[in-house]
Amino acid sequence: MAQNAAALHLDDISDPAQLLGLSDAELARLAGEVRERIITTVAANGGHLAPSLGVVELTLALLSEFDLNRDKLIWDVGHQAYAHKLLTGRAAEFGSLRRLGGISGFPRPGESPYDHFGVGHSSTSISAALGMAQARDLAGQRHHVLAVIGDGSLTGGEAFEGLNLAGHMGRRLIVVLNDNEMSISPNVGALSLFLSRTLSSRWVRQTRREVLRFLRSIPRIGQKLAIYAMRGEWSFKSFFTPGMLFEAFRFTYIGPVDGHDIPALRRHLQMAAAVEDGPVLLHVRTRKGKGYAPAESDPTRFHGVGLFSPETGEAVAPAGKKSPPAFTRVFGETLVELAEKDKRIIAITAAMPEGTGTDKFRARFPDRFVDTGICEQHAVTFAAGLASQGFRPVLAIYSTFLQRGYDQVVHDVCLQNLPVTFCIDRAGLVGADGATHHGAFDIAYLRHIPHMRLLAPRDEDMLRHALKTALAQDGPCAVRYPRGAGVGVERTGAPRVLATGVGEVLREGEELAIIAAGPCAHAALAAAARIAEKTGVCPLVFDPVWLKPLPEAQLADLAGRFDRLLFVEEGARAGGFASAALEYLSDAGLLRSQRIRRLGLEDAFVQHGTQAELRGLQGLDAEGVTAAGLELLRED
Template identity: 45%
Template sequence: MEFEEITPGPLLANIDSPADLKKLNPEQLVEVCDELRDFIIDTVSIHGGHFGASLGVVEMTVALHYVYDTPRDLLLWDVGHQAYGHKILTGRRDNFHTNRRYGGLSGFPKRSESEYDTFGVGHSSTSISAALGMAVARDLDQSDKKVAAVIGDGAMTAGLAFEAMNNAGALNSDILVILNDNCMSIDPNVGALKEYLTEITTSKTFNKLRDEIYDMLGHFKSAGEKMRKVASRLEKAVTTAITPGGLFQALGFKYYGPVDGHNVDTMRRYLEDLKDIPGPKLLHAVTVKGKGFAPAEREQTKWHAQSSPFDKITGKSLNPDKTAQPPKYQHVFGEAIVELADENENIVGITPAMPSGSSLWPMMNKYPDRAFDVGIAEQHSITFAAGLAAEGKKAFAAIYSTFLQRAYDQVIHDIAIQRLPVVFCIDRAGLVGADGPTHHGLYDISYLRSAPNMVVSSPLNEQELRDMMYTASTYDDAAWAIRYPRGRATGMACREGFQPVKIGRGECLREGGDIAILSFGPMGNYVIEAADDLSEDGIEVGHFNMRFAKPLDVELIEQVCNRYEHIVTIEDGTKIGGFGSAVAENLSDKPYQIPVTIMGVPDRIVEHGTQEELHREVGLDPEGIKAKVHEVLKMHSLKT
């Protein structure tokens, strides 16, 4: 899409850094917020991107950069979906149209992109830990810089956030945590913490008394150290008594709020006051995800992100695609697990805060007692699944590849060692596109293949996905991982019902000449396309859909070695330790003297872009496959 120039408002047009923002009077900040919100809406309505989260923190973002001396003072954003306003105010306004596009700005904070991005993120709940580390480093350097972390109430449900708060309270480090409370992450938040925060924000008695105490403390600032200490003790005693559980005070944090996160003057005054209060502090700001754009406020999950242009007034798509499209792999999973659950009452589904992204909603709607959103708690989700499996339930854990990384100890300690038959349905496997390196699911083949008592599989298409899920639902000897990519499936016509898949068995899709290509997963569809083109060039390649990285189909590999003179493997994952490595390891102690060329993602960070652009960059698209075949044939001819 060609760049359409977007004109910022008159105040925003002159803000190239927070230093420019500080030149304005406090009374002008409301207009800055309006212009910033309009600029985000204008840009995303044309170019796409994450949406609702950034609209919800506009006033907070402006207040933070107005009060703090960034980048000297350190500002951290949890997850990073909400950092668009931050990027625009910190010198990236004129390039913001390249956000999430190949070669353009990252959709998340990124240290190599700007000095204002103090910590790179993409996954949740890291901000408090990182901020505490920075605060301790500051103290060791005897510096006076300030450290502030913005974390959503969804991200606060993760254990990592509470581990960090517990440590921060014990260290008594000077750090500010801003709790952005909007009851949403991507889907609506769940769990006890949500209820706890709701009780705080709706308690009229607490809020009235909290406001009176805060005003009183302001008067005590000039009354001397002794009076301030008395007031501080009064504040702690009263808020602990009235706030349900006194959770944050119990962790060693001074609690302030709840405050209106959309009142920029209120946010500014609180931040200015809290800068002078030492120790760990938590400011509870209540916001609305999608604030200022009515469709996003009404349907917050839908407007978490947008990939296509839309009318910035009505929210309606500007280029609705009326043609039938293949289903997404996640939706194939969502339909299949409901069908399987219809036939097997022991099937349960688990997802860590991604019922929409992983398409567990259909099962949650039909079988609410057998499908669970456990919140942003990846480690818990896997051990929870293990507990269900230990008691005879067939647990399907629907989880993104990069989210499963966060629970690797649980995979080993709680599932593999105990040989529990949990099924991992691993979405977003491989290069995912615009979300970039924090979300590329490149390592699951390697980190799961090394685990004992683990089947590692990947379907060529949606039919194989359905049949693998069925077979896994009846398999009780070990855990089973089924990986599939982000985006749309092939569009093939699937038969009704399910058929079992032979574990550890592949199939020959095409006989060829000197070269055999062993594909793992949907990358085989690229091979099919490349093989047809190579055939027109007079080059016939054998193509084998292997289906399993563990256990390998060693009999089929032996047949390949007896028939072909060179093997090429291809996978949408890291070359190191993946499917190709498994093939090479298998042949290392065999008598066959057959070379193996491994095609996969190289050992480097791959940035963001469309999946097609990234596959092309690393040579895994059909053109890359054809080029590799020609290269192998050329090398072979030189040797002979």
């Protein structure tokens, strides 16, 4: 039951059904409260600000017309779901957004019965909603199923696969297209140009008014002629505007409608709900960052933002000394440096030039830069095509998103042994974005593919050399590196090619060998110093550098000299680097009665928190490695 409109405030809402039947004025007032809470919370916690601000009115309109206790609502990606969380009973705990033990930055069914489907990657909502629609029909139920998808996510192939099957099946389904002309960065491709078409320029509107005025002035038949003209106009617009595309998929197309006009949104949602004979697409135009001037003027920066001042929009630097440059920045600068000398290098990203650091390459070499949009599968095979013709494509991509192009990595790149370089950003624990974004699996899903090589630089200096090395290979090679600031080491000389399958002993030692991949090597060095201080035993620290091919000779030497081996990696233990090393040692008959411990991510999805908190919980920081090393030394 709806409450008295004058009494309902954001903190009063425990059930979205309380919004049913509210007046447009009350919804507009709630929109102000929602925006203020989102801005202040994201300023303190970080998060996806601009996308969520852009759909405040749309969220309110949806919840005022559909009952989420019965109807199903799926948000694509979930970047825009903060208003949804606030309006579905989580206002009181919204201050814990993205913090350890707090609410997730993405819809998660385990968190709320109103999060009807878990999301985090793009282009999935239509497929999921169609599955729910069929389940509804098989159960003989009548509720609505809605998918809200952005125009950026609509560029993903799965979205079109969902549209195609939905049109073929003809089931009742409402797809709301949130068109803000952006995904994370400005959209690219023919689809974005198609969606941007409009017949609303000033001369068209004026001509329309004059024609309708003339027709209505005709005695007796004037009003009917005006109605026929408007019907003809609708038909004309559906041919020359996005309606043509969606009608081809057998969707009823409605729109476009102003996504910040609550009365108009409600009317059009009612129209969509009234369609009984198949799927309908409601095209909504919104402005990313709406209602917060800094985010409206720079929606790319405020898509996913760290701490900032809500008054000014300026970033708030963490207290203490200045952080070293991020791995992403070092990668971007090094790629430009190498491309200056090698015209074969082409940079590719899947809709994330700023996020991957390839925006610097785009500025310097626009003709050698390609943003494929949110199309990871296409990006991989596109890179393979370039490589087959003698170029050296570099695909910069987050670890969690490369999963989406796995088949293409296997069949289009590795099977043909093509020299594509995969620069895998956000490898390991990413922090507040949580389970959908941790780069937990790339070692496991890449190391078993024939021809693939895999490097794990321990710091920003080694990243430069790893990139140079990867580009020197005659086949596929991947370089994995974490999110966030580097270690702060000095960058030594020009990028150089590293010896294949050779690691580095970072600290000589005795009794215990700590074999730590990637940035874990620095945690291992700190742990070795602590262990030596506590026990007098100085552990050896070894950085394998290469996760494939393994530094077999060095691993064999360590297995022969040390009775205690501690492996450390920031990735899934199942099928990860330690698994590969132990498989080799076992197959070579080099395992005796050594005491062995493996540190890595357990067989569970890691939730959200800061990177430091999560590494602590997983035992991957210096304290965790120290504790594991001491336990090994105490064992008989």
